[in-house]
Amino acid sequence: MTLDPHTFLAIAAMAVATVLTRLGGLVLIRFVTIGPKQKRALEAIPPAVLMAVIAPTALVTGPAETLAALATALVATRLPLLAAVAAGVIVVAVARVFVG
Structure with a gap:
C-alpha cells in the first residue's frame, strides 16, 4: 500500500484544524x-447531532426505525x-x- 502525499497532507491539515x-x-x-x-x-446541540446522524438512515429503512427516530426526538426535548x-x-425493539 502506498501513501499519496496529497492525501496525507489533507488528513494532517484537517487534524490540525480540528x-x-x-x-x-x-x-x-x-x-x-x-x-x-x-x-x-448549548444543551440542544447533542440531541440535534444525534438526530442528524440517525434521521437519514431511520427514514429510509422502515416504519420501526422511523417511529424510533420520532420517539427519540420527542424524548430528547x-x-x-x-x-x-x-x-x-x-x-x-x-x-x-x-x-415489522
Whole structure:
C-alpha cells in the first residue's frame, strides 16, 4: 500500500484544524459569559447531532426505525441524551415485533 502525499497532507491539515478549533474554543470560552438562553442552546446541540446522524438512515429503512427516530426526538426535548437514546432503542425493539 502506498501513501499519496496529497492525501496525507489533507488528513494532517484537517487534524490540525480540528485540534486548533477545539483549543481555541477552550481558550475563548473564558472570556464569554453564558446566560440562560445560551446555556439552553448549548444543551440542544447533542440531541440535534444525534438526530442528524440517525434521521437519514431511520427514514429510509422502515416504519420501526422511523417511529424510533420520532420517539427519540420527542424524548430528547424533555429528558437527557441517555434517556432519549434508551427510548429510541426500546421503541425500535417493540416496533419491530409488532410492526415489522
